[in-house]
Amino acid sequence: MNEDKRLISAADMMLRAANIQTGKGDEITSVWKNVVSKIHSYRDESENNTKRISIGERLAGNTRVVDLKNGILFIETDHSGWIQYLKMYQKFILNGIKMALPEIKVNSLAFRIAGSQAKLSDIYDSEVEKQRNALEKEIERQENQLKKFNKTADEKNNGKTSTLPPEILAKFESINESIKESMLTNLKNK
Missing domain, CATH: 3.30.300.180 (DnaA, N-terminal domain)
Incomplete structure (x- = not known):
């Protein structure tokens, strides 16, 4: 042939x-x-x-x-x-x-x-699943580290949640409120 x-x-x-x-x-x-x-x-x-x-x-x-x-x-x-x-x-x-x-x-x-x-995607799907599981484990590990860090920081501050001066905290709260108000306004306008 x-x-x-x-x-x-x-x-x-x-x-x-x-x-x-x-x-x-x-x-x-x-x-x-x-x-x-x-x-x-x-x-x-x-x-x-x-x-x-x-x-x-x-x-x-x-x-x-x-x-x-x-x-x-x-x-x-x-x-x-x-x-x-x-x-x-x-x-x-x-x-x-x-x-x-x-x-x-x-x-x-x-x-x-x-x-x-x-399907060629069977191996692709299993590889994606493996990577997804690895990422989830890494995120969980990092979250646990953050919890430990926050717990030790809270213990050092005698239960206080922040060590910032009250003036700066007030500024952050006012900025936070203006952002919330802006977001709510934008949502109502849509």
Whole structure:
């Protein structure tokens, strides 16, 4: 079967159009192909057949970059077997991409089979959830620190809530009242 090299899929057309605007798409794609083609299996693949193509070159030929979102590089392949190889060499690929493109943040890879309705966003959603949980824990930790600080500050001030002079407190209260009044007025006018 001899395919015309000028014919491309609609998905490839859309990807190329998006890459023209970003300028980084072609660079990421070429780095992907370069890094993946350097993969060699643990055994010498050429011992039985000198014309055999290395696993890396076969992976590069059967995969393509689809998207990059929040540090996750989305890859599409034409068979689930290639995904298994990509998962085995994931650390190698990530390190190669980070070395070649240090200005682009790539933390993980997500895979899908071409033409399938599989969602690439499953890994993206789980990564967002992990980051959200980490942020919530950090916020809780900081709130606890603030409570401890406020408690020790209150104890040092003998239960007084502020150490500011009364004149300054009066100014803040008048400013606070004018802001509240302004906000209420603006809300009524809407």
